[in-house]
Amino acid sequence: MYAFSFIGIVDFLAILPLWAFTGFDLRSLRAFRLFRLFVTTAKLAARTSAVVRLARAFRFAVAEAGALFAGTCIIVITAGFGMYHLEQEFQPEVFGTVFDGLWWAVVTLTTVGYGDIQPVTAGGRLLATVAMFAGIGVIGSACGIMADALRRSGSSVRGARPCERCRRIPSKSETGDGVFERREPTDA
16 A cells, blocks of 8 residues: 555655666656655654644735835835846846846845946946845845744643634633633723
């Protein structure tokens, strides 16, 4: 039964290059060994509570991360087109196409900064400064979103129902049974 299962077929394809004494080049089948390693690692990771918590955190952060990604795309496109129009006349070999400007914007916003392309005009340098600060803000926002999602995933009550009004899941300190309770204000 194992031989005809999905994992059995992947194992067979992984060792097939060892048996290949014919004239065919079957070295590309070695990639299935990496796939088998990935499947085994995924099976082990699924049983780890940290991976389960991380997956729950990603679910918490989907909306915020989507909004951040959309905003980042707008910044990249604006900075790339802007840099192309500001620098193309003065550096036609560097900013020959709009895609060169978009490449510069991606490298700058991700704070990689290879240093192979830099602006020489005052307008280009001003745009580069704004793009650099925007890149720092994007990375900081992504870290904050993920940190908040990890905090929420660790403090949420297992099996708790979200609030109907705000869709927030209660923490362990707020309720013992995972249900929001109406509390009357105290005069303290």
